[in-house]
Amino acid sequence: MSTGKPIRLLVLYLRSPALYITDLSEMELKKILIEKMEGNKSIQRSDEQRNLYKALVEAYEVDRAILDTYGESTILKRRREDDDQEGPSAGP
Template identity: 75%
Template structure:
């Protein structure tokens, strides 16, 4: 009788344990799914604040300000947010992701520290080359409508000789503008804002 009671007790205890652990897992997953959007929102708010701060101190466009936020800075912000949120560290998956992010940040930091001088010199050379570049060689950043409007005005000039010479110059500038626009699109990635 005692052995039968002990067997039933063991079976009942194991089923309760299984239900309890599965309930804990579901609860943990629900908590993580509630926490992740909050973290994402906090990071986005901090990034927006950083962009606004930088743009208020500079005359750069918003794209240039976002481009200045390097991958290293973004990783650092994310690490700080994850470190501040203790409940994230309960999940093994989140802990592993955090560790991988920290390792990637540390290795990038080591590489940057090692090659910082080379990168700084290259950036200076690139900046100097951009400053020395003639204005006609730089891609025209005006809007397409604005350029087309100017071309229409020049095409409707009163004299025939002016129309012919303008037509030739706009054809040449159109091909330059098209190639400049294509190269500008290839160099500048699309950015979406929410």
């Protein structure tokens, strides 16, 4: 099940010498992966790829239904609860 926690993702822009770090939610990452799989037709290569694609789409749709039903506040609350369970981070 999705935790809703943002994931650190390194994004390299080939036309720029800089390396950017951006926070994307699991849901956003799922959507990007679905679009990439559809775009490069990887889901047509094997039954295993197709099954993984179907599972990913299903997980995305469940997240979308939860978001549509309960709104952003549920995701934000869940993030805060997850952060509280992790405890304080080790600082410098």
